[in-house]
Amino acid sequence: MAHAPDHSSERPAILDKVRPAELPRSPLILNNRGFHWITDKVCGIVEEPTPLWWKVTFVVALFIASFTFVGLTYLVSTGTGTWGLRSPVGWGWAIVNFVFWVGIGHAGTLISAILCLLRQKWRTSINRAAEAMTIFAVMCAGLFPLFHVGRVWFGWWLFPLPNQNGIWPQFRSPLEWDVFAVSTYFTVSALFWYMGMIPDLGAIRDRATTWWRKTFYGVLAMGWRNGNRQWSNFEMAYLLLAGLSTPLVLSVHTIVSFDFAVSNVPGWHTTIFPPYFVAGAIFSGFAMVLTLMLPLRAIYRLHDVINQYHIDNMCKIILATGTMVGYAYATEFFIAAYSGNAYEKFAFVNRAFGQYAWAYWIMVSCNVITPQLFWFKKVRENHALVWIICLFVNVGMWFERFVITVTSLANDYLPSSWGYYSPTIVDIFTFFGTFGFFSVLFLLFIRFLPLLPMAEVKMVTPQADPHAH
Amino acid sequence: MNERNERIHGVACTFRKASDVYHAAEKVRDAGWKQWDVHTPFPIHGMDQAMGLPRSPVPRLTLLGGVTGFLTGCLLTWYTNSADYPIVVGGKPFWSVIFPFPVLYECTILFAAFGTFFGQFIFNRLPRHHHPLFDHPQFARVSDDTFMIVLEAGDPNFHVDESRNFLQSLGGQEITIVRD
Numbered sequence: 001m002a003h004a005p006d007h008s009s010e011r012p013a014i015l016d017k018v019r020p021a022e023l024p025r026s027p028l029i030l031n032n033r034g035f036h037w038i039t040d041k042v043c044g045i046v047e048e049p050t051p052l053w054w055k056v057t058f059v060v061a062l063f064i065a066s067f068t069f070v071g072l073t074y075l076v077s078t079g080t081g082t083w084g085l086r087s088p089v090g091w092g093w094a095i096v097n098f099v100f101w102v103g104i105g106h107a108g109t110l111i112s113a114i115l116c117l118l119r120q121k122w123r124t125s126i127n128r129a130a131e132a133m134t135i136f137a138v139m140c141a142g143l144f145p146l147f148h149v150g151r152v153w154f155g156w157w158l159f160p161l162p163n164q165n166g167i168w169p170q171f172r173s174p175l176e177w178d179v180f181a182v183s184t185y186f187t188v189s190a191l192f193w194y195m196g197m198i199p200d201l202g203a204i205r206d207r208a209t210t211w212w213r214k215t216f217y218g219v220l221a222m223g224w225r226n227g228n229r230q231w232s233n234f235e236m237a238y239l240l241l242a243g244l245s246t247p248l249v250l251s252v253h254t255i256v257s258f259d260f261a262v263s264n265v266p267g268w269h270t271t272i273f274p275p276y277f278v279a280g281a282i283f284s285g286f287a288m289v290l291t292l293m294l295p296l297r298a299i300y301r302l303h304d305v306i307n308q309y310h311i312d313n314m315c316k317i318i319l320a321t322g323t324m325v326g327y328a329y330a331t332e333f334f335i336a337a338y339s340g341n342a343y344e345k346f347a348f349v350n351r352a353f354g355q356y357a358w359a360y361w362i363m364v365s366c367n368v369i370t371p372q373l374f375w376f377k378k379v380r381e382n383h384a385l386v387w388i389i390c391l392f393v394n395v396g397m398w399f400e401r402f403v404i405t406v407t408s409l410a411n412d413y414l415p416s417s418w419g420y421y422s423p424t425i426v427d428i429f430t431f432f433g434t435f436g437f438f439s440v441l442f443l444l445f446i447r448f449l450p451l452l453p454m455a456e457v458k459m460v461t462p463q464a465d466p467h468a469h
Numbered sequence: 470m471n472e473r474n475e476r477i478h479g480v481a482c483t484f485r486k487a488s489d490v491y492h493a494a495e496k497v498r499d500a501g502w503k504q505w506d507v508h509t510p511f512p513i514h515g516m517d518q519a520m521g522l523p524r525s526p527v528p529r530l531t532l533l534g535g536v537t538g539f540l541t542g543c544l545l546t547w548y549t550n551s552a553d554y555p556i557v558v559g560g561k562p563f564w565s566v567i568f569p570f571p572v573l574y575e576c577t578i579l580f581a582a583f584g585t586f587f588g589q590f591i592f593n594r595l596p597r598h599h600h601p602l603f604d605h606p607q608f609a610r611v612s613d614d615t616f617m618i619v620l621e622a623g624d625p626n627f628h629v630d631e632s633r634n635f636l637q638s639l640g641g642q643e644i645t646i647v648r649d
Contacts, residue, residue: 039613168554180575181571203612223595223597223600224595227507231509232522247578454511464487465514
């Protein structure tokens with residue numbers, strides 16, 4: 001190395017005596033599994049005869065989904081008065097459920113895009129399922145504002161399409177921004193999900209024995225040939241889509257929060273909303289990922305691919321974002337006190353001690369207190385407990401949106417126009433059914449599409465490194 | 470090229486290890502091959518350099534998509550809210566780049582994503598559901614755990630026997646001719 005600059009004079013003498021310790025990295029795939037094992041495992045899920053648990057769960061999910069169908073049919077045939085909305089609370093469960101489901105979707109994009117840019121290799125095992133969760137959650141979310149417009153058959157007026165009235169959407173409104181944000185989010189997530197799946201669909205195609213399998217997976221795989229000339233463009237496109245999805249996912253929940261923050265309602269009109277909403281979205285989304293992945297891991301014995309290291313990481317993200325959310329709750333209170341604005345001060349005291357105090361304290365205990373248990377390794381290793389904590393987080397995040405939406409509207413400026421909102425059975429049916437709708441879609445995904453990104457999982461095994469010996 | 474090659478797509482061989490196919494690819498590149506490919510179950514880190522591939526052109530379409538999206542968003546919001554049916558709302562201007570910015574932002578991302586997604590298909594010449602390789606008996610294993618190098622008949626270096634010997638010298642196994 002004649003040309004290398006001479007740093008020997010700067011090098012501390014101690015470095016010649018000690019050898020830096022080799023810190024072992026947690027293996028991402030346990031038991032040194034090979035490529036063929038991974039292919040067999042993932043394709044096996046799709047190729048095996050439909051298991052009994054799947055059939056039973058699918059029927060139950062369809063039954064639950066029918067509640068949404070019944071709720072929406074009754075709503076459309078009778079009128080929006082069947083929801084519990086009346087002055088002063090014009091935004092009730094529909095908006096709460098919308099924000100809840102969109103928020104859940106955000107973890108999928110965080111895993112597929114942001115963790116990809118940060119080169120977090122552990123993301124590969126949970127990436128595909130989390131992206132599927134994103135897409136199905138956004139579909140559930142979209143139902144609510146669509147039917148909240150009242151006359152759903154005019155839903156297309158949300159989009160800038162020429163209509164016989166000659167009027168256009170009004171782009172100064174955050175609600176119109178939201179139409180663009182959510183529909184872009186859905187489209188880009190679906191493209192990203194599908195493109196990432198193409199090599200794996202090709203792998204299932206190559207193993208297919210029956211005619212319908214060859215046709216179905218063959219058409220979906222687009223004639224993918226695994227050539228490096230293809231991989232080169234694919235990898236570039238994947239990286240770019242990750243780079244595009246990152247600002248997208250941050251913008252989506254930011255714009256959702258604008259629905260509230262741009263208004264003049266006390267408790268909504270705050271600048272902390274965008275980061276606070278995004279942190280909450282990631283928090284609830286990771287809880288949902290764990291809620292889904294822990295049972296799947298047990299059913300399909302994916303313990304080598306989704307191991308304690310993955311679960312630890314997800315628990316730690318829930319802990320971090322949950323703490324951020326708790327910090328945001330505290331900041332809101334401080335700013336309300338500091339603002340000197342009587343209405344703002346009242347809005348927050350009312351949240352904690354007013355007529356919806358029960359909802360507020362459910363929110364705080366589920367979102368701020370429960371995730372703190374993840375500080376303890378013993379808790380993170382107890383998967384039943386992790387699953388229960390995640391359910392608490394899901395409940396807590398739903399209540400967060402309820403508290404924000406309803407408390408501010410029910411008690412805003414004039415006490416003479418205050419009210420108390422409660423949902424009707426139609427609201428409850430519609431929301432309950434979306435869990436069935438989500439499960440139906442997710443079960444179909446498990447049954448027919450590759451649950452784990454095989455190519456990406458193979459890529460993070462030690463034997464995939466061309467310089468390994 | 471001689472007439473014997475007309476019905477031949479190329480010569481293929483397989484490898485069992487990522488490191489073997491990586492070093493073999495470097496040698497094919499150094500021998501001056503242009504029409505050939507390495508088929509792998511997953512993208513191998515550094516294979517683009519080992520094959521001597523140029524940087525992927527996909528980002529050009531991403532940029533084109535992004536610029537188109539931004540301008541489309543501007544045109545849409547300007548035409549609908551300022552030119553065709555101006556309405557005064559909240560004392561805001563009929564059009565500015567500020568108030569519809571979330572819309573412009575989302576349009577930019579949407580069109581850039583379309584550029585990227587379709588760019589990948591365009592530059593990969595996909596969809597293409599028939600290809601000589603799909604009839605090759607070893608090819609189905611490439612998406613599982615096998616690595617394959619295919620030297621194509623269109624390359625000036627191609628000659629059936631010499632190319633087979635070349636693949637053998639690289640350590641390739643199961644050397645076979647891929648018919649068109």
